[in-house]
Amino acid sequence: MIKKFFSNTLFIKLSIGFATLIFLFAGYFISKLLFDLSVFSEFIFNFFLERFSYNLAYLASSIIGALGIISFVGLVLLIGSWVERRVIARFQIRVGPNRVGPFGLLQPLADAIKLMQKEVLVPDIADKLLFLIPPVAIFLPAILAWGPIPWGPNMSYLDINVGILYVFAVSSLTVPIIFFAGWSSMNHYALLGSMRTVAMMVSYEIPVSLSLLSVALVTGTLNFNEIVMWQSNNSIWLGLFIPFALFTFFFASTAEINRTPNDIAEAESEIVAGYHIEYSGMKAGLFMAVELGNAVLLGALISSLFLNGWFLFGIENLVPPYIIFITKTVFIYLLLIWLRATFPRFRLDQLMNFAWKTLIPASIIHFFVVAIEVSIISNFSEIPYLIVLFTVINISLVVLLAYLWGKIFHVQQYQPEKIQPRFAASIGGLEAMKEVSSID
Amino acid sequence: MIEVNIYNAAFLLFSMITLLSAIGVAVINSLMRSLFLLIISFIGVASLFVLLSADFIAIAQLLIYAGSISILLLFAVMLTPEVSINNQNSKYFLFAALTGILFTYIMFLFISIFDINQLTGLSLDKLNFSNTIDKIGTLLLGKYIIAFELASILLLFALIGAISIVRSNESDFNIVATKIKGKK
Amino acid sequence: MATEDTYELNIGPQHPSTHGVFRIKVAMNGETIEDLDMIVGYLHRSMEKLSEERTFTQNIPFTDRADYLAAMSNNLGYCLAIEKIADVIPPQRATVLRVIFAELQRIASHAMANGTLVSDAGAWQTPLMYMFREREKILDLFEMTCGARLTTNYMRIGGVAFEPPDEFYAQLNSLLGELPDRVDEYMEMLSENEIFIARTKNVGIITPEDAINASLSGPALRGSGVPWDLRKAEPYCGYEDYDFEIPVGNIGDSYDRFMVRLFEVKESVKIIKQALNILPKGMHKTQIPLALRPEPDQVYFRTEGPRGELGYFVITDGGPAPYRMHIRAPSFINLSLLKKLATGSSLPDAVVTLGSIDIVVGEIDR
Amino acid sequence: MVSLEAYLLVASILFAIGLFIALGKRNLISIVMGIEIMLNAINLVAISFARYGSMFDNQIDALAGHVLVIFILTVAAAEAAIALALCVLVYRHFNTINVSDMTS
Structure with missing residues (x-):
């Protein structure tokens, strides 16, 4: 009887309903309790300041903040690879990892354990020192760049005035590290991959910097918090106001972090794995983890620079702001996964041509346009809705230009009906073969 | 101390x-x-x-x-x-x-x-x-506006100069080399 | 091979885009391929020599392993060759069943070829997985009929081994109903995809003259615009009774070869539908002597496999085994043009070209 | 608070190392590296004087050292580009970038 009741569908529905209610209540209280995490770091700082010296308090609070960021990144690396594999599996009509733990959630852990058990092979002719440093060193820029990210009000670890430049400078440190990884392997594939990386990153840093420059121009600051506040004060998302900068930043960043369709640095069908071909075991795993972390970092950067950070139409007063921020980040990350599951890869020369002949000139022109608009806005600040007007103009311009670009350059050239195969009957059947001349 | x-x-x-x-x-x-x-x-x-x-x-x-x-x-x-x-x-x-x-x-x-x-x-x-x-x-x-502009011009010239130096073919180089030798 | 300006790179024998244990030794200058050597033989199993020791029927499993992605077509070619030399006439039902299975195999093989081509162009296996969906259904049909998915060993001298079960026809009909939609889906997904066009259009162009001089066949030849298909030119198995078209490409680039394969899938669907309509009742196999001893003779019989002209050259000396057997493997001959195509192109283009030629190493090395 | 002396000490040692590299290496690229280290030392001196200087009346003048460093950075970038282009050119001509080999 009791057994029958427990197997009843009504019971299951009831228990699910109760669980949801309890979860909602608990979530409400927890969110009230954890609304502003900066309270805790302030508490720790004051605790140490009262009992010990300022130095110790400074050290303790900074270490705790760093641990917070590192633990978040670690969590991202653990769950992110599961999310990526699972979502891509859905795209590919598969199930994905589903064996280890509930829904396969422990699969990344199992992978890590497996990778750690594997032998680390060092090629005999490799430069041993330079071979062993990069897998560890590549974590430094990946972690350091998380510093000035604004998680919420009062919740950025490095609230510095040069935030954008800092992220840009720190992430440019990955270039030599990747180069040393490829060079020291003494493998031609690795060398090809690292030279590709260096060439790509150097080229695509320019559009990235130009798009970030237009962000700085509009907001008048390089501080992440102030950029987020500017967007909420003017009640406009920068991604809407300067959509071309958003596109440039997104596309060029996918080239910088080696995501499809720009993952030519480690194109597995061409140069097998690129710069980390000779790394085995956990060392290769570290490179892959950093790639994943960089993808999430890109999501965080875009959501704070272009998508108004932790603000979301007043919802930030109800749920903790960092939850909103993480949601936006995850959204961008899912977009990256979508791209990865869908697109083939560009060729190196195509990407280079696109960077130098299209993206950089367009970015420079866009920068001038933004400068003119900003000066108009600052000179006629008494007119309301000027920003909205320019937003509409910018969006329509970008759409129009994209349409024209596609119209002029590609659709004409490759009209589907022109490049489709013909049927032999329409060109004269097998007799048509005789027309093919000059057979030796 | x-x-x-x-x-x-x-x-x-x-x-x-x-x-x-x-x-x-x-x-x-x-x-x-x-x-x-x-x-x-x-x-x-x-x-x-x-x-x-x-x-x-x-x-x-x-x-x-x-x-x-x-x-x-x-x-x-x-x-x-x-x-x-x-x-x-x-x-x-x-x-x-x-x-x-x-x-x-x-x-x-x-x-x-x-x-x-x-x-x-x-x-x-x-x-x-x-x-x-x-x-x-x-x-x-x-x-320092003048120095700033001069620095930008210097950078531009360095850019063009570096490209032209590396791109120059062997005969151009020989001309440059003979000039250098002549100075010696 | 490598000069002062170049460096040597080994693509393969372990490389994701050589589709097997096939090795290309490349002299590269930066990203450009200056020179290349193709080195085959890593999968050599000496089938042609081994077949001299076995009876004609025992040799059929070898043909499964030659082109392991198109076992049915290889079975068919071999059996037709032996039937011609031994004057065995299969029953009508067996011939129609052979057509059905050969065309199903062609669809499966083309799905694999196109999927791996898109993977070589850098898509993260999504199109490959989509195309595997149809291939899996076809392999299910094979398994239902003869118990094996890949190495089918289904054709026999004088017919086919087994009668398909009853549920085979229902599943086949539902598959035929959805296949044209699937092909349209791929066309929507890939043939107008900017990146895919950028990667494959004008890459690895084979002119019709080159194609004919290098004795290319199959989609690689038809992609160059040469309308040559053995099913039309030298019909066998009653192909002359079926109504189907031969798609040919425009300029012979990788994109054209890809599209020719997609269109051929549609034509194969048409053939299978017609074959199901005319499928007669009766025996699926004639009785042949256990040890077939044909008169001393020689025969070269060629069929249109998924990769091109699949020929079997068999010499008999009156014994129960072939005196000599040679397989004209289409992949091997198609591959011969790679050196010309890849020299001077970049590494990614060479990979796409290799993928569009669609080699199977089991057939190259035999 | 570390005094100005410490920074000047570090800068002078750094400059000396750069000088040693620039004078005592065979490889042209090493020499360029030495020059970069020397420029770094000079930057350090400029910034430390800008930080510790007490003769400034307003904020603007206090940052003159920073502006100097920006110009040094510009010149360093230009110099590195030209110097390395010359290295490549020399390599193409002499097939070596060893300074002592080139003199003979």
């Missing part, structure tokens, strides 16, 4: 990183390894700039030295293969070492006779500014 605090510890750490990796650049025979150490030395100098409350300059140092000039050096090494991998001393290295030691000694003398009491940095603290970027921008586009 130097007080033990975070600032001093950081100074010691960063200056040690800078100097030791610079010494490594001088000592190590493999050019790639010394290049790696050179990048670390650049990063150390950038960290020292942070300690000197020059945030913008620190980031610029990181961007230009560690991010760009090191890449240029890497490209140069890759474009001059095999023969360029070693980083050995020339026959003048004893002379060079003597020069370095002499220079350091002279600088010690200068520093020791320097009246340091004027330069405490406390007056700068009184000026009380939190953001150097807009001040630097005002200076660059105000007082």
